[in-house]
Amino acid sequence: MRKAAVVTLAGIMAINMIGCANQTVEAEEERYMGEEYENYELFPASVEGFIGDTMPFYDDGKYNVFYLADQRNGKQGYHPWALIQTTDFTEYEDKGVVINYGETIESQDIALGTGSVIKDDKGIYHAFYTGHNDTFDPKEAVMHATSSDLENWEKIPSDTFTGAGKYSTDDFRDPYVYYSADDKCYEMLVTTRFDNKGVIVKYTSKDLSKWTDEGVFFENDLGTDSNMECPSLLQYKGKYYLAFSDQWPNRVVHYRVSDSLDGPFEKPERDTFDCNGFYAGRLETDGENLYVVGWNGTKKEHQDTGEYDWGGNMVTHLLNQNDDGTLSPVLNPEINKKLIHELDLEPLKMTETVKADGTTYTFSGDKYEMVGFKNLMGSYLLKADIKDFDADGMFGFCFNTNTENVGNLNIIFNGANNRIEFYNGSNIMEISAQSYVDFDLSKEKELHISMVISDGVVCMYVNDELAFTTRMYLSQGMEWGIFSVNSNVVFENMSISK
Incomplete structure (x- = not known):
């Protein structure tokens, strides 16, 4: 059973997205991040299937x-x-x-x-x-x-x-x-x-x-x-x-x-x-x-x-x-050595309670907060340092975000459960994690994240300590972001390269 106080999805969605940047991309002009660069097959399938x-x-x-x-x-x-x-x-x-x-x-x-x-x-x-x-x-x-x-x-x-x-x-x-x-x-x-x-x-x-x-x-x-x-x-x-x-x-x-x-x-x-x-x-x-x-x-x-x-x-x-x-x-x-072209990470949207300073994003712990970025397509390397988080907090990375800016696919650091979790649905308070590993957030001062996104596979490395691999078809071609649920946290040194 989840140890954290259960927040209903309706409560989560009482979010401060009013201050989101109203940046939109016209369909006929839409381009994916870094599409001009070579794509690498980092997680190969087979010529046989x-x-x-x-x-x-x-x-x-x-x-x-x-x-x-x-x-x-x-x-x-x-x-x-x-x-x-x-x-x-x-x-x-x-x-x-x-x-x-x-x-x-x-x-x-x-x-x-x-x-x-x-x-x-x-x-x-x-x-x-x-x-x-x-x-x-x-x-x-x-x-x-x-x-x-x-x-x-x-x-x-x-x-x-x-x-x-x-x-x-x-x-x-x-x-x-x-x-x-x-x-x-x-x-x-x-x-x-x-x-x-x-x-x-x-x-x-x-x-x-x-x-x-x-x-x-x-x-x-x-x-x-x-x-x-x-x-x-x-x-x-x-x-x-x-x-x-x-x-x-x-x-x-x-x-x-x-x-x-x-x-x-x-x-x-x-x-x-x-x-x-x-x-x-x-x-x-x-x-x-x-x-x-x-x-x-x-x-x-x-x-x-x-x-x-x-x-x-x-x-x-x-x-x-x-x-x-x-x-x-x-x-x-x-x-x-392959993914060396660093891309612009200008947010498409951001909850008004989040403070941005270059590539650093400070979350206030006020309900659900999110910073969203442009669509991904191809092979990418995402890096971030995460610090100043609540030991029993809940925060992470979201992919294929919906109209309410919640991810349909979520990798979550869940301090209350002492786990890293993957949810293949948006209602993370009512469904079970499809994948998880035990991870005591209270023992960590900072988290150093390297995440490889390629061919519908997302593989995250944490503190040179563990890997966390998930299947996310719609990690490709859809908007993604970082988020927090009722938790103070700072994401800094955010970068993505192709």
Whole structure:
């Protein structure tokens, strides 16, 4: 239940917009902010449709991100593996499908699932993937293919194996393979169920062909029985990191930290990178940089008011290793290098109780206050510093503002609830947040915000501490703004670049 005194929407709308600047833009003269500059595809979709679970593999200076291609075309088979390549996660080359699903309903891999890629000591690439067939028992199996160039793959059906006899026959998927120098063998993590609980199990192999079951590697420690999907495990700057996504109830990406490849893996105080707008994140590193690569889902019928679909646009967070070994998502500096054209942020409208001084806006705490700006279209980087706020205040960013200057899409710092929240509706006092992360506003003196807006995806970074990713189709082409509800707050150093 909301801790703050509930303000009815009617009360919110008793706003002091009388003093709004009466700046209007004639339809025939309307232009979007920064439309004369190049647009970057920062959150790519797929040449096949949309991007599902990602499987990043760094090799020879390039990130090769294999992904489940969400084709949504009604064919009998589905989710082939496709490949998109990048060096900096700002520009991409999509190769399309590289491993297709099986050809008949009798094929174990009539649907492909998540897996991973590794290169052996002879330079041969090995893909391990999930073969899924709803008519089979076991329904899921781990399968193997090899390649010399990452694009042309030969399947090896004889290497297929399942967890039948010990683990779940319906949940046995998402193999992640790495080499253990200590044990001098390859190891594979698999998502499955054991004793009616989600677990990650380990297999070992000397030849990447035959695998030996080594038992449960990691048990669900979330207080639920959820499956832990899309595991990844790697070493980065002296620590070992295990990441996975809970299939229910929250559907977010978690991570654990250890000093050893074999654990024990400890849960950090903040064990997530993002909210439920980011899923199936896999870790990968080039030795210097560490990333988590996942996806932001589309929405039902591509409507902002809808629930999330499976699959959408690829989203990647650069991860900073803190002094205590924990990880925090931060803005990729390569985006800063791309979006360099700072635009004029002259307000279109402003509540008369808000004081403006250049790029600083001081809200008085009088009911609902708002500053509105011109329509956005394309890829943008919005930055702001927020200070002098009430510890139990409510303020944030609004998109697709309506005729009453309230956002139909709202990212809110809700001090009373100790959360950052996303509402995909204007009546934030009567609907539930579609996404949220825990965030104690009382512990923060200032908020430093970097927000990337591109391709219907909005990704906000807060204090180099967390990311908050949401799907907002109408973050494009519509007016937007900053607002406060009965809260003192100052937004300063506001800037937007393209």
